[in-house]
Amino acid sequence: MTEFIPAGTRYHALPSPFPFKRGGALHGAHVAYETWGTLDAQAANAILLVTGLSPDAHAAANAGNPAPGWWEAMLGPGKPIDTDRWFVVCVNSLGSCKGSTGPASIDPDTGALYRLGFPELSIEDGARAAVEVVRALGISELACVIGNSMGGMTALAVLLLHPGIARSHINISGSAQALPFSIAIRSLQREAIRLDPKWDAGRYSDDSYPESGMRMARKLGVITYRSALEWDGRFGRVRLDSDQTDEDPFGLEFQVESYLEGHARRFVRFFDPNCYLYLSRSMDWFDLAEYADGDVLAGLASIKVGKALAIGANTDILFPVQQQQQIADGLRAGGADAQFIGLDSPQGHDAFLVDFARFGPAVGDFLATL
Amino acid sequence: MTEFIPAGTRYHALPSPFPFKRGGALHGAHVAYETWGTLDAQAANAILLVTGLSPDAHAAANAGNPAPGWWEAMLGPGKPIDTDRWFVVCVNSLGSCKGSTGPASIDPDTGALYRLGFPELSIEDGARAAVEVVRALGISELACVIGNSMGGMTALAVLLLHPGIARSHINISGSAQALPFSIAIRSLQREAIRLDPKWDAGRYSDDSYPESGMRMARKLGVITYRSALEWDGRFGRVRLDSDQTDEDPFGLEFQVESYLEGHARRFVRFFDPNCYLYLSRSMDWFDLAEYADGDVLAGLASIKVGKALAIGANTDILFPVQQQQQIADGLRAGGADAQFIGLDSPQGHDAFLVDFARFGPAVGDFLATL
Structure with missing residues (x-):
């Protein structure tokens, strides 16, 4: 790790x-x-x-x-x-x-x-x-x-x-x-990691790493860490310069999507997925x-x-x-x-x-x- | 289908x-x-x-x-x-x-x-x-x-x-x-489906179906369709009757998680994933x-x-x-x-x-x- x-x-x-x-x-x-x-x-x-x-x-x-x-x-x-x-x-x-x-x-x-x-x-x-x-x-x-x-x-x-x-x-x-709203968000982030076959009940390695699950978890995090109001002013409906390609018809198109992707890329390999699960769950339990x-x-x-x-x-x-x-x-x-x-x-x-x-x-x- | x-x-x-x-x-x-x-x-x-x-x-x-x-x-x-x-x-x-x-x-x-x-x-x-x-x-x-x-x-x-x-x-x-906030949410829902290997660029079947991706997409939908306020009153921090099992240490524990799971189960096989992608994207485009x-x-x-x-x-x-x-x-x-x-x-x-x-x-x- x-x-x-x-x-x-x-x-x-x-x-x-x-x-x-x-x-x-x-x-x-x-x-x-x-x-x-x-x-x-x-x-x-x-x-x-x-x-x-x-x-x-x-x-x-x-x-x-x-x-x-x-x-x-x-x-x-x-x-x-x-x-x-x-x-x-x-x-x-x-x-x-x-x-x-x-x-x-x-x-x-x-x-x-x-x-x-x-x-x-x-x-x-x-x-x-x-x-x-x-x-x-x-x-x-x-x-x-x-x-x-x-x-x-x-x-x-x-x-x-x-x-x-x-x-x-x-x-x-x-x-x-x-x-419950925060629990639901965090539960879904953990589920994204757990659903990634490469998570493998926590037995991943650098070579077989739950990258997709971590990417989903992080993007969902970033969405809920920010506010709709800020994003309206910051991104509006501005599109990326590059057009969508036929190879990826549902790929990134709007700046806000690229922003999320960038955040995910900077996180996925820089935080351990199991640590993420443990810390996330500890918050749900706190009362x-x-x-x-x-x-x-x-x-x-x-x-x-x-x-x-x-x-x-x-x-x-x-x-x-x-x-x-x-x-x-x-x-x-x-x-x-x-x-x-x-x-x-x-x-x-x-x-x-x-x-x-x-x-x-x-x-x-x-x-x-x- | x-x-x-x-x-x-x-x-x-x-x-x-x-x-x-x-x-x-x-x-x-x-x-x-x-x-x-x-x-x-x-x-x-x-x-x-x-x-x-x-x-x-x-x-x-x-x-x-x-x-x-x-x-x-x-x-x-x-x-x-x-x-x-x-x-x-x-x-x-x-x-x-x-x-x-x-x-x-x-x-x-x-x-x-x-x-x-x-x-x-x-x-x-x-x-x-x-x-x-x-x-x-x-x-x-x-x-x-x-x-x-x-x-x-x-x-x-x-x-x-x-x-x-x-x-x-x-x-x-x-x-x-x-x-952008709504675009971000829908983009993430689509990504959950697209990341599921069983989506297979839209070529899934009933036998090999992107169930995990659809489940994630639906849960994220339900979270954003409702409000934190309602859930505070409705679920609070009430836990499920059944204890967590050692087999699934990060499994469902709170009622709100079970509620999401139920919603997902009623949706995943009742809506076509590709149709979901097309309709979801059409909303992002609307302006x-x-x-x-x-x-x-x-x-x-x-x-x-x-x-x-x-x-x-x-x-x-x-x-x-x-x-x-x-x-x-x-x-x-x-x-x-x-x-x-x-x-x-x-x-x-x-x-x-x-x-x-x-x-x-x-x-x-x-x-x-x-």
């Missing part, structure tokens, strides 16, 4: 065994992470950043790796997450293929890749793994835990499972429980209501954090802003000074990765009050 | 050759249709109904077939489309597999199925075929042309290509041009702006019709209500007494098939003013 791990990534060995919420355990596992800024003498200026499904730990350029990261505009000296002030730790999700142990890693018990032998992964397992890194860095209390998308779920699990671990929280385009007799607001209210910001894009169809509103309401019911902001970004769920003009000030202003 | 044609369907032979907008022609083709009510002596009480992608011509029970139709609640004596007053003709779309000639029909030139040898189908071809039926029934002017979803496009083409053919128009969850130097409102304004109603569901993500608003605005600019109604149906694009409490009065009240 080809893994794409950024240069300069650091690793933290997890306790062995590292038991999973739903049973099973990892042995000799590790978590990849990167840091920015300097931890102060009291270890009081630390921020933990947990990510969406696909990003690695390289959120921005740093000493170990000067290449721009996936959140370059948000993180660095003088940026909204100002590394002149904050010491930031970004953890690659447990179960990913970007450095942390996951289904594409070697199982030390067998010497072969875990594949579907990896234990059933929950968001909570990733949260506990991230906290292991925080503890190992000598941080007993975070100034803030920030999570985007799936990371918004992870961040809530961090706070719930480790009371007192953070003074504040920023939840960006996250949710406290997966809802804070489980901790409060089926009441998600009560689950949120059981989290103790001083101050919180839940933000999202009003055009998000995958993690709709009602879910961020719910997070703010629930945390407030638990005693937090919690604020919700629905931003008018046209870019849907992906807005936090591109609309820095709106997300930057929202995050920066919140951190400035700490 | 298994075709599922309702009992009592009637057929009208199209002129032969029947040329297509983008080139090519059909020979010996026909269109399936059904009727309700009685045409009055002046042939002045006729309504043409054109449909979405998948329905047949059996919109409701009638003399030829007492089985309930797909719009049973809307069409019949005393119903919103009151067949005590109106003579209604519903036409199965040209290119469908429900009785009208399409890619799953025999090409008389070869004696074999058309498959991908069927000429490139446009919405406008279906519109012209529907009008042939209207003319053959002795109707020179329709009281109203009603189109749902894809049929909303077809109805606009009927009006544009045949000035004076109808005194009024009801456009339900339709659009005057396909926009009234083509007729007015790229200005879709001017294209709509070039349609002459006395009175119009454009309605849709505020939760529709596939044919968003802005598109029905646009239809009303454009027809009004062309001189029509045109009204737009955005209904608060939670069921998204499919609302017109289920939310009769809202769509029934809207349609019935409009027809009562004629």
Whole structure:
């Protein structure tokens, strides 16, 4: 399995065994992470950043790796997450293929890749793994835990499972429980991979790889990560220059189709299909209501954090802003000074990765009050 | 190819050759249709109904077939489309597999199925075929042309290509041009079918059938036909009774997944994959702006019709209500007494098939003013 791990990534060995919420355990596992800024003498200026499904730990350029990261505009000296002030730790999700142990890693018990032998992964397992890194860095209390998308779920699990671990929280385009529309989308993405004969119950290789399934899954992802509104302005009905050919009468014709194809091409071989399945399913399972007799607001209210910001894009169809509103309401019911902001970004769920003009000030202003 | 044609369907032979907008022609083709009510002596009480992608011509029970139709609640004596007053003709779309000639029909030139040898189908071809039926029934002017979803496009083409053919128009969850989000969804549905090795460039059989591709396409359709809001209330996070099995660790777990699976099962073998591809692509191509130097409102304004109603569901993500608003605005600019109604149906694009409490009065009240 080809893994794409950024240069300069650091690793933290997890306790062995590292038991999973739903049973099973990892042995000799590790978590990849990167840091920015300097931890102060009291270890009081630390921020933990947990990510969406696909990003690695390289959120921005740093000493170990000067290449721009996936959140370059948000993180660095003088940026909204100002590394002149904050010491930031970004953890690659447990179960990913970007450095942390996951289904594409070697199982030390067998010497072969875990594949579907990896234990059933929950968001909570990733949260506990991230906290292991925080503890190992000598941080007993975070100034803030920030999570985007799936990371918004992870961040809530961090706070719930480790009371007192953070003074504040920023939840960006996250949710406290997966809802049926999002479950349906992700279920279909997983089905596309599983239906590809080359997936072969997880036993694919680089030579026999579920390329079609991954392409479908990614395109469906990109469609739901963005918004119809943005695409109207961006693509309209513009056609590709090249005409359709007789050889492929149902081939690409519109710019929007070519855009999806480009996104798929840049993803298919850069993310491990089994890791994708595990992380995707962990989101469907996540539900804070489980901790409060089926009441998600009560689950949120059981989290103790001083101050919180839940933000999202009003055009998000995958993690709709009602879910961020719910997070703010629930945390407030638990005693937090919690604020919700629905931003008018046209870019849907992906807005936090591109609309820095709106997300930057929202995050920066919140951190400035700490 | 298994075709599922309702009992009592009637057929009208199209002129032969029947040329297509983008080139090519059909020979010996026909269109399936059904009727309700009685045409009055002046042939002045006729309504043409054109449909979405998948329905047949059996919109409701009638003399030829007492089985309930797909719009049973809307069409019949005393119903919103009151067949005590109106003579209604519903036409199965040209290119469908429900009785009208399409890619799953025999090409008389070869004696074999058309498959991908069927000429490139446009919405406008279906519109012209529907009008042939209207003319053959002795109707020179329709009281109203009603189109749902894809049929909303077809109805606009009927009006544009045949000035004076109808005194009024009801456009339900339709659009005057396909926009990139909808194109992206349909492109992905077509890709799912085309990627299935059993599609085999259209040369499948009942024994080797692109079942997986059709299942994916249908599930993606159902996801985008409905709305997140409806599903929150309907499914929540309810799980299936049966536990997941070790044999299928990523199998169905939530009710919403089982719902999609059920929909797919009822569709996969009941609609021809090549017909699906042709009809789906015809929607992407449809654009009234083509007729007015790229200005879709001017294209709509070039349609002459006395009175119009454009309605849709505020939760529709596939044919968003802005598109029905646009239809009303454009027809009004062309001189029509045109009204737009955005209904608060939670069921998204499919609302017109289920939310009769809202769509029934809207349609019935409009027809009562004629």
